[in-house]
Amino acid sequence: MPLLDMMARIFAPLASLIDDLHTSDEERDATRMALVAAQNQALALTLDLEREKLAARASLIAAEIGGQSWMQRNWRPITMLSFLVLVILDSFGLLVFRLSDEAWLLLQIGLGGYVVGRSAEKMLPAIRVGGHKGHAGQGGQGAHHE
Incomplete structure (x- = not known):
């Protein structure tokens, strides 16, 4: 699924940016947690989109059959x-x-x-x-x- 790969490529550089922040460990951890939450939400939405596409394809095949x-x-x-x-x-x-x-x-x-x-x-x-x-x-x- 290219869309899932794209989502992973978007979040990887953000995670490395957090490591380079000149803040306290607690602030970096909080930022990492927020990024992980955003990534999980984006991946869930992406999976929902992929599921909807598969269901649409399935209904098309069923109509043809x-x-x-x-x-x-x-x-x-x-x-x-x-x-x-x-x-x-x-x-x-x-x-x-x-x-x-x-x-x-x-x-x-x-x-x-x-x-x-x-x-x-x-x-x-x-x-x-x-x-x-x-x-x-x-x-x-x-x-x-x-």
């Missing part, structure tokens, strides 16, 4: 199979032109979206049922079904 049209339900697998054919042809030098860097980037984005979509598809029933059942009262076993 539940769609009336055959094409609406199957365009992602067809696209990934097309990418697979292009990669195989490119690997054996059977394409007239090699796949460009942009094509490989598109493949990475598509594969990432497909994997996230499939993961979201599997998680969607748990999100719909009520989310976080399985933390307590299950003897340490999650509600994971395969």
Whole structure:
């Protein structure tokens, strides 16, 4: 999650600045505690944002899977199979032109979206049922079904 990495990079220099302050140990400790509290709050908000994005993706996948049209339900697998054919042809030098860097980037984005979509598809029933059942009262076993 690049957003989480960005948040960590923002707070790291601030922590080192606190160490360089010419104040008492108590003031530095109080400032560190305030920074940690702010960092925790920012990370919690970032995680909430990431959770909302995943839920939006899951609802999109669910809408596609539940769609009336055959094409609406199957365009992602067809696209990934097309990418697979292009990669195989490119690997054996059977394409007239090699796949460009942009094509490989598109493949990475598509594969990432497909994997996230499939993961979201599997998680969607748990999100719909009520989310976080399985933390307590299950003897340490999650509600994971395969």
